[in-house]
Amino acid sequence: MIIDIHGHYTTEPQALHQFRDKQLAGLADSGRKPSSEDLGITDEQLVKSVQPQLDFQRARGSDVTIFSPRASGMGHHVGNEAIGHVWSRMSNDLIHRVCTLLPENFAPVGQLPQFPGAPIENCIPELERIVGLGFVGVNLNPDPSGGYWKSPPLTDRYWYPIYEKMMQLEVPAMIHVTGSCNPAVHFTGAHYINGDTTAFMQLLQGNLFRDFPDLKFVIPHGGGAVPFHWGRYRGIAQDMKKPLLTEHLLKNVFFDTCVYHLPGIELMAKVVPVDNILFASEMLGAVKGIDPETGHHFDDTKRYVDQVKMLSEADRYKIYEGNARRVYPRLDRRLAARGKPGKKAA
Amino acid sequence: MIIDIHGHYTTEPQALHQFRDKQLAGLADSGRKPSSEDLGITDEQLVKSVQPQLDFQRARGSDVTIFSPRASGMGHHVGNEAIGHVWSRMSNDLIHRVCTLLPENFAPVGQLPQFPGAPIENCIPELERIVGLGFVGVNLNPDPSGGYWKSPPLTDRYWYPIYEKMMQLEVPAMIHVTGSCNPAVHFTGAHYINGDTTAFMQLLQGNLFRDFPDLKFVIPHGGGAVPFHWGRYRGIAQDMKKPLLTEHLLKNVFFDTCVYHLPGIELMAKVVPVDNILFASEMLGAVKGIDPETGHHFDDTKRYVDQVKMLSEADRYKIYEGNARRVYPRLDRRLAARGKPGKKAA
DSSP: OOOEEEEOSOOOHHHHHHHHHHHHHHOOOOGSOOOOOSSOOOHHHHHTHHHHHHHHHHHHOEEEEEEOOOOOOTTTTTTHHHHHHHHHHHHHHHHHHHHHHHTTTTTEEEEEEEOOOOOGGGGGHHHHHHTTTOEEEEEOOTTSSSOOOOOOTTSSSHHHHHHHHHHHHHHOEEEEEEEHHHHHSSSSIHHHHHHHHHHHHHHSSHHHOOOOOOOOOOOOGGGGTGGGGGGHHHHHHHHHTOOOOHTTTTEEEEEEOOOOOOOHHHHHHHHHHHHHHOOOOOOOSSSSSTTTTSBBBBBBBHHHHHHOOOOOHHHIIIIIIHHHHHHHHHHHHHHHHHOOOOOOOO | EEEEEEEEEEEHHHHHHHHHHHHHHHHOOOGSSOOOOOOOHHHHOOOOTTHHHHHHHHHHHHEEEEEEEEETTTOSSSSOOHHHHHHHHHHHHHHHHHHHHHHHEEEEEEEEOTTTTOOOOGHHHHHHHHHHHTOOOEOOOOOOSSOOOOOOTTTSSGHHHHHHHHHHOOOOOOEOOOOOOOTSSIIIIIHHHHHHHHHHHHHHOOHHHHOOOOOOOEEOGGGGGTTTTTHHHHHHHHHOOOHHHHHHHHTTTTOOOOOHHHHHHHHHHHHGGGGGEEEEOSSSSOSSBHHHHHHHTTOHHHHHHHHOTOOOOHHHHHHIIIHHHOOOHHHHHHHHHOOOOOOOOO
């Protein structure tokens, strides 16, 4: 089967956006606060809203998408912490409903109510709640300031309480920033990619996985700039007297395939060990158009993976399914419970 | 001939660092201010200080290096604007002396006394001064806040006065950040690469080259994440209704080859037009070690370019020499004046 580990709910019903508008308007004028947290969205509306994703799954040949709230919509820097808690819960609840209505097609991943400067402990109740609902992972934002990088690096003890809870609950985190409120830094074109690169470098500098040997992070968008600069990172690690990247990071850090052209995916396959690559398309995400050079959607990443000649069938199984089951053990169990066990690992 | 367009003076005499220490100590205790701006560095000391670079030029087969002050040393966010003016002038003067003493080996590029929030006009006198001394280009920092991205994007009218002066003086700019004062963002492992990616995206979002059709920018470190995500950038430009990147940016934006492994350089050669790639190694720069996988220095980038099979001899001429002469017309004239004219462009 083909597991796409990176999809966001970017086709949310308008009622969600209307709620958010009222919620934020209420900061300036309390008379505009939403009167209810019941969005009034029906199951039928939810199923209808994800038809584009279902159509792409069918057309491109993927089976199940790990589905989380719109990344730029998380808006951790927006408003205040209390509002963020309501917003995270509401966003996660919609994901839960979609994945419950269409369990063959979607598996849920949640957002956290992070807020700049707030203790990360404040996110633990929501993490416990969503894993209790069946979520298989969580998105963790290394920069809740939205483009100004005001949080300590991911290796800092600030983050340890959430890692401890992740370990206890057996969930990995995708390291994913939200929108940028910095006019110098475009969200999908700079902040997302910089977020990936910065997070990798934070992990390279530190020794986090000595303290959390089982912690697992997925760095999206192919790892930002990292595979392109693989020699630079191997060299910097060596200059810093760190172990080889395979030892230092690659038991814990994984990259997805959200890279929107064949040469990029070919590069990944050359330098990143196949055990560290997880298939993903981010659809419907950052780039929606058709590549005039190929006649296919830029984000139809399965086409690129299929074209990489150096991959064996065993490699492809890992990228499309095996690695995802290993990194997301709750996904593996969810699929097995639905009669879809994976192959036994070699 | 082989022109390396990206070298920094990272082997400066200790007297320069001692001056900087006193200069910054003087902010806290005026009794510690340096008593003189005469560093007392002899020509002999200068020539000796660049022996490592000369040895690498000989060993690796490059002829001339475009030489600028240490990038992380620019420190635009450090101290105050007045101190930055003294520091820039002093740093540029050392570059001038090295390149005057060894004109066959080095061509000078300068730094600007940028300061967060200060008008960019304040940098014009230093730019005029160094071009008067024979400098062939300048380094422009898109984030003088040192990792917090507090300046407007490069397409903003804030920057126009320096572009107008660059046009008048016929000098290109390398877009190069300095050190990071943000503990979340490592300088060579994240800030440099993010700076490249962010600058490219700023240019993609805007229409700067409509106003400055002859302005030329070099984005170092292979363009940050850009070639790896070439499909993403083509797709985002298309979604934004921009022209093709070739039309929109590539008459004005160039990338160097500071990418420290063969697969990265191969990717660049596949996706970036050969007219937009300029040879560079950044030596002695971000990565100083020997790659255990090849037995050669990571930053011996000529080896990678030489190994890319798809490049013709004409392509190699462009990457090693022709493009640099075109992007840096003052370099072309400097070389021609020393009896080294380039080939006529096709």
